[in-house]
């Protein structure tokens with residue numbers, strides 16, 4: 001690279017990434033092949049439209065790339081092309097979710113999504129997101145005692161509210177989601193069931209987490225979390241007389257986006273092939289095993305985990321309330337203090353609200369941890385045990401300050 005300033009910064013970021021323990025639950029490390037596709041000449045090409053129906057000439061190669069990504073996506077999640085459609089053009093997760101609502105929910109309609117502090121995402125209808133300004137969020141949450149989803153409560157709420165769409169799949173919910181129950185709830189209340197599987201897509205692909213496809217009408221996903229691809233997204237739609245897929249394609253282009261980023265789409269195709277390999281299946285299982293070890297070791301040392309543990313790559317630790325100083329010496333670390341103290345020691349996490357949080361979002365009561373990135377770097381149970389020991393020591397030291 002001839003630009004020394006940018007080169008220096010990229011090199012500095014590479015060094016930073018190598019040196020830290022990365023427990024950000026939504027990050028991962030892509031392969032060199034994914035990087036090569038992202039940095040390829042495909043970035044030069046305009047291809048507004050869809051394969052075979054472009055508004056620009058010169059798309060004989062890019063059509064093949066988009067079709068390859070589509071067929072690999074359907075194959076990876078074991079979907080028959082006659083039954084499922086996939087759009088691989090969304091630029092990332094938020095535009096993907098926006099496109100689904102724009103296609104299927106009239107302005108002012110109801111999006112029933114999990115509250116942000118219970119593990120939902122901003123684009124599940126939160127009021128600071130346009131998804132909560134154009135549409136009305138009907139927020140649902142977890143049970144205050146068990147800290148897992150109470151499906152009976154959601155059923156009652158859905159029947160009363162009659163939302164247009166129920167959104168499931170979360171950013172800070174560690175447990176297995178009962179897709180079949182959510183299907184029953186959506187059907188009983190006349191709502192569409194949209195699953196945002198961004199966090200768990202790689203685990204679903206690797207058969208380490210139940211697939212939502214037998215139950216959902218629409219599935220959105222980013223491609224850069226557990227799926228270990230480029231920053232991008234996909235929208236899957238069930239094909240039937242409702243023609244959801246046609247409405248969604250129109251919402252993506254020309255409704256919300258212009259030219260697709262073909263370099264990203266090629267990188268998705270590469271990542272999907274990698275995710276279909278036997279080694280990725282082993283990876284997905286290891287991600288879950290590592291998260292469980294981390295959860296068990298932290299619990300053993302006195303830290304309270306939301307819902308008491310994890311079934312996925314993700315853990316939510318209550319560093320604040322655990323933290324009333326007790327005879328174990330644990331106590332009283334806010335999410336910000338915890339995340340700053342860990343970062344100072346080379347462990348990168350994010351501060352995170354916990355359900356029913358009484359603290360502000362910039363300094364909430366917890367931290368979120370994930371095992372996907374470090375598992376990519378080859379870490380196993382014994383390494384996560386050591387990571388738990390380090391986290392415990394750092395947090396206890398901060399609590400005493």
Ligand code: DSN
Nearest residue numbers: 025026093121171172
């Ligand atoms: N920001 C992502 C996460 O960290 O979960 C979701 O968009």
